[in-house]
Amino acid sequence: MKEEETVSVVSRYDQPISQTPSNVSVITDEDIRQFGATDIPTLLRRIRVATNPPLPPITTSILGRSNLAPEQIISYDAGDRSWYFNHRMKIRADGFFSHLSDLISVRNQSPSVSAYSNDQGSADIYGAETGVDLLVTRWLTGFANYSYDDIRQYFTGLVRRGGPHNKFNVGLRGEWETGISAEALYHYYGSALSPPEQSFADFAQQGLVPLPDPTGGAYNLLNLRTDYRFRRHKAAAGYPRDAEVAVSASMH
Numbered sequence: 001m002k003e004e005e006t007v008s009v010v011s012r013y014d015q016p017i018s019q020t021p022s023n024v025s026v027i028t029d030e031d032i033r034q035f036g037a038t039d040i041p042t043l044l045r046r047i048r049v050a051t052n053p054p055l056p057p058i059t060t061s062i063l064g065r066s067n068l069a070p071e072q073i074i075s076y077d078a079g080d081r082s083w084y085f086n087h088r089m090k091i092r093a094d095g096f097f098s099h100l101s102d103l104i105s106v107r108n109q110s111p112s113v114s115a116y117s118n119d120q121g122s123a124d125i126y127g128a129e130t131g132v133d134l135l136v137t138r139w140l141t142g143f144a145n146y147s148y149d150d151i152r153q154y155f156t157g158l159v160r161r162g163g164p165h166n167k168f169n170v171g172l173r174g175e176w177e178t179g180i181s182a183e184a185l186y187h188y189y190g191s192a193l194s195p196p197e198q199s200f201a202d203f204a205q206q207g208l209v210p211l212p213d214p215t216g217g218a219y220n221l222l223n224l225r226t227d228y229r230f231r232r233h234k235a236a237a238g239y240p241r242d243a244e245v246a247v248s249a250s251m252h
Helices: 029-034 040-044 198-205
Strands: 006-008 014-016 046-050 059-063 072-084 089-101 104-110 113-118 122-135 140-153 166-175 180-189 219-234 240-251
Touching: none
Parallel strands: 059 113
Antiparallel strands: 006 014, 046 059, 072 089, 089 122, 104 113, 122 140, 140 166, 166 180, 180 219, 219 240
């Protein structure tokens, strides 16, 4: 009878593999040999992905590369904060620039072999943001924010990053001494282009799956909320605690 192997996990004492927690995976010497590797680093560089029905049985090995570089981003930003009308209005304005390069993707080397690669292209992102906060009265406040992004991409593969040109939101909040408060928030998110990954494109070319729409449509979201604070008491730690009931609704 073969003796069961033991491992040491977080508990720091040896225990049989069959008694380890379910979220612990044990890689044995035999697993490494069957995979065709000679050590753990080589094993981690070789990942196999197999398709399941209704797709045809295809096993693809994903290989790492010793010269794979980390993804890079270089960013610059500048901004200003100003207060007006005895600090009843605050205006924010920011501009930024980001340069992305060496994005990592998986590229097919053959029908059964893929490899991690650095894309030789790059992307430049130019953007601006502005916002205003208002103290209208003692019980009414409001805000508005707007941002714009211009993404210029020169990637050669399917590693393009998607993002909307325009986003903005506005909101009002009222809070009264009776314990009643209410708020209304409106959000707008512009359409964005996000090309599908290479695996989707390959399956679509073979007629196995439909190619997803690379454009995500714009959407609007309205949030309404009202609540009533009916009790306030001091916690044991000394800070005040509220008991309240609230009703909220969202529409898009």
